[in-house]
Amino acid sequence: MKRSFILFLLSCSTAAFAQTGEKKNDDAKELDEVVIRGNANKYKEDDASQSLRLKTPLLEVPQNIQVVTIDALKDQQVISMSDGLIRNVSGLVRMEHWGDMYTNITARGSQIQAFRNGFNVVNSYWGPLTEDMSFVKNIEFVKGPAGFMLSSGDPSGLYNVVTKKPTGISKGEASFTMGSFDLYRAALDLDGKLSKNGKLLYRLNMAAQNKKSHRANEYNNRYTIAPVISYQLDDKTKLTLEYNYQRANMSNVGSFYVFAPNDFATLPVDFTTLPSGMPGTVIHDHSVYANLQHNINTNWKLTAQVGRFMYDQEGSSMWPTSVNADGTMIRNVGIWDARSRMTMGQAFVNGDVQTGAIRHRILGGLDMANKDYMADWSQSHNLDDSTKFFDPRNPDLGAPVNGYPQFDRETPLAERAQTGGTIDQAYTSLYLQDELGFFKNTVRLTLAARYTDLKQSQYGGAPDKAQHFTPRAGLSVSIDKETSIYALYDQAFIPQSGILSNGGKVQPMTGNNSEIGIKKEWFGGKWSTNASVYRIIKNNELTSDPTQPVGSGLSIELGQKVSEGIEFDLRGTIAPGLNLVANYAYTDSRLLKVAQSLEDSSIMKVRDIVPGFAKHTANVWLTYQVQEGILRGAGISAGGTFLGDRNTYWDPSPDGKKIDDYLKLDGGLFWQNDKLKITANVFNILNEYLYSGSYYAWLNAYNWQTEAPRNYRVSIAYKF
Incomplete structure (x- = not known):
């Protein structure tokens, strides 16, 4: 009765908006999320977040944009960005996992850019620290170049993590999760008012987690706190202040890599080279936001926001110095202390005006950023030596023969990083x-x-400057109220730093995307499908000069690369209680042209595969919840991931060996009512040996990292 009354009030308020001709604002959308999420479809969003800047419904946007909802994340028990999230969107893979430290998602043949609340938070090739899901509302994936967001960046696309904001509804949720490998996790989400008039609101999310691994001596403990305050200054203006803090205490970075001279997957799934007692890595990740939204009138809205991102890391990474033909090796530990500071500002305006018979949805904006990253990679320590190699067939994980590393941390990091560990970037973009x-x-x-x-510089080189103009053109046509077809042409560019062997000037990498697609809503918008065909071309990418000694610092232009493929996504409520996410992608990425300096080289040839993708990716996740009767609230979940014809991330192996196809099946049971939800899932039900890897020519060795064998998670969540 209470829910029916609230829905009645909501429908009345929506009708009032329609009668006055005003558009639904962001606060009304938050209210929709709180009130009707339980009855609406759980896996489908109709609109992008405010931080994605677009005011056009996703059905009408001439681009492939997919949104992973908080309900999908909860049902799948995803607790971080690197925790099975990519199954929800077509064509996504993670070839180099980096554990639960960095996300590093690849799509359409390249690594996509990482955004948080509309800010490009990439501070180096490896970052940023993967987000804990406790403070995440949803994640938006934009395929292909996105000039409305990207000042510069790879034309394969981006993902935007949208954090939770106050909704104006007093509510809370506490949850506890436990699982295999000593996983214990608690989270708390509080949402409410700080003033009786509802102008001052708050949201507070906290989480703490202890987690080990299927490999000995590994751990990854996380602690998160994310307070948000919003204040309605007047009827037209709202100010939101937000702070996110993540602390990660983890074992040595890189310990999950396995090396062997003859083939992939030749050692047990739980094999590790990490000795007990090895000092770990500690990361502090702070982000602060101030967001001001002002409705100029019913047709124009101004948004301005600034962000400050501070990242500090003290730790090390393992990598072998050498791998012998019999599989024995010398393990090495290299220091990896890092510091990042990023300050970014944005201001953009959205307008919706009519001139005669033509409607104009206008977006204009200014982006500014200053990013500084420094790291010390200059110190290393061999754990073994030629008198006692480490033997994977008889691994000794006790104290190494050469002892543990003792790195110099008395010298300030800024001095230690000057040997080639700096990355700086500053830009202004309109x-x-x-x-x-x-x-x-x-x-x-x-x-x-x-x-x-x-302007940017990398690894101690001289600053490189670039000014670039990138156009964008798109066409979207509504066949009916639930179907649209679209075509898109967009460009992107990526400034590059380096020294060319021929003494020439380094040019920015340029890219363009041509794409056509069809989007359709089914049965009144309960579920949707999106099919697209694309072609991305990248020019002038730098690579190390193969004719020069390793470490020379000299580069050449690679030539022209092409990525092309098809993508299909389905998500939404198929029938009452039945929710589905399903997708498939075909990806092909190859060299289209070889630079003149490489024409006589056997290393790179026209039509050679560009590494780092799977030609076929297919995913499905289905949940069914009983709607009536004695079993009402009980449900079942099942899902699977298939990666076929995978290509290694770095070098092709000399004997043509490839990594195996990948098949993972998951499933579980759940029960919920208005207050309580209990979820239990089993992952890798078939107990398959799952891994990704590559070949490293300079080590003459295969490298891979395994995923966990069959494991489980159980969680209980209580709403109040």
């Missing part, structure tokens, strides 16, 4: 877009352009 709607907005033409002025 963006303007007009989406013109014709024939009662059934035909939409998007015309846009971005101008970026950027």
Whole structure:
């Protein structure tokens, strides 16, 4: 009765909005999330978040954009960005896992950019620290170049992590999770008002986790706190202040890599080279946001936000100095202390105006950023020597013969990083877009352009500067109220730093994306499908000069690379209680042209595969919850992931060996009512040997890292 009354009030307020001609604002969307999420479909979103800047419904956007909802994350018991999240979107793979430290998602043949609340938080090739799901509302994946977000970055796309904000509804949720490998996790989510008039709101998320691994001596403990305060200054203006803190205490970075001279997957799934007693790695990750939203009038809205990101790491990484033909090796530990400081600001305006018979959805914005990253990789220590190699066939994980490393940390990191451990970037970028709607907005033409002025340096080199203009054009046509077809042409560029062997000037890497697709809502929007075909071309990418000694620092232009493929995504509520996520992608990434300096080289040839993707990816996740009767609230979940024709991340093996196809099946049971939910899942039900890996020519060895064998998680969540 209470829920029916609330829904009645919500429908009345929606009708009032319609009568006054006003658009639903972000607060109303938050109310929708709180009130009707339980009855609406759990896995489908119709609109992008405010931080993605677009005011166009996703059905009408001429681009492949997929949103992973908080309900999907909870049902799948995803607790961090690197914890099975990618099954929810077509074509995503993680070839180099980096444990639970960095996400590093690959799509359309390249690593995609990492965003948080609309800010590009990439501070180095490896970062940022993977987000804990305790403070995440949803994750948006934008396929292909996205000029409306990317000042610079790989044209394969981006993902945007959207954090939880106050909703204005007093509520809370406490949860506890336990599972295999000594996983113990507690989380708390509080949401409510700090003033009686509802102008001052808060949201507080906290989590603590202890977690070991299927490999000996590994651990990853996480602690998170994320308070948010919003204040409605007046009827038109809202200020939101947010702070996220993550602390990670983990074992040595890189210990999960396994090396062997002859083939992949030749050692037990739980094999490790990590000795007991090895000092671990500690990471502190702080992010602070201030966001101001001002409704100028019913047609125009201004958003301005600033972000400060501070990252500190003290630790080390394991990597062998050598791997012998019989499999024995010398293990090495290298220092990895790092510090990152990023300050970013954005201001953008959204407008919706009519000129005659043409509707204009206007987006204009300014992006500015200053990023500084420094790291010490200059110190290393061999754990073994030629008098006593480490033998994987008879591993001794006790104290190593050469003892544990004693690194110099008395010298300030800024001094230690000057030997080649600095990455700096600063840019200013302007963006303007007009989406013109014709024939009662059934035909939409998007015309846009971005101008970026950027300066950066890497690894102690001289600063490189670049100014670049990137156009964007898209067409979306509504066949009916539930179907649209689209075409897109967009460009991107990535400034590069290095020294060319021929003494020439380093040019930015440029890329363009051509894409067509069809989007359809089914049965009144309960579920949706999205199918797309794309082609991405990248020019002028730098690579080390194969004719020069290793470590020379000299580079050449690789040539031209092409990635092309098809993608299909389905998500939503298929029938009452039945929710489904299913997707498939075909990806092919190859060299289209070889630079002139490589034409006589046997290393790179036209049509050679660009490493780091799976040609076929397919995923499914299904949940069914009983709607009536004595079993009401009980449900079952099942899912699977298949990766076929995988390509290694670095070098092709000399004998043509490839990593195996990948098949993982998961499933579980759950029960819930209005207050309580109990979830139990088993992962890798078939107990398959799951891994990803590559070949490293300079070590003459295969390298891989395994995923956990069959394991389980049980969680209980209580809403109040």
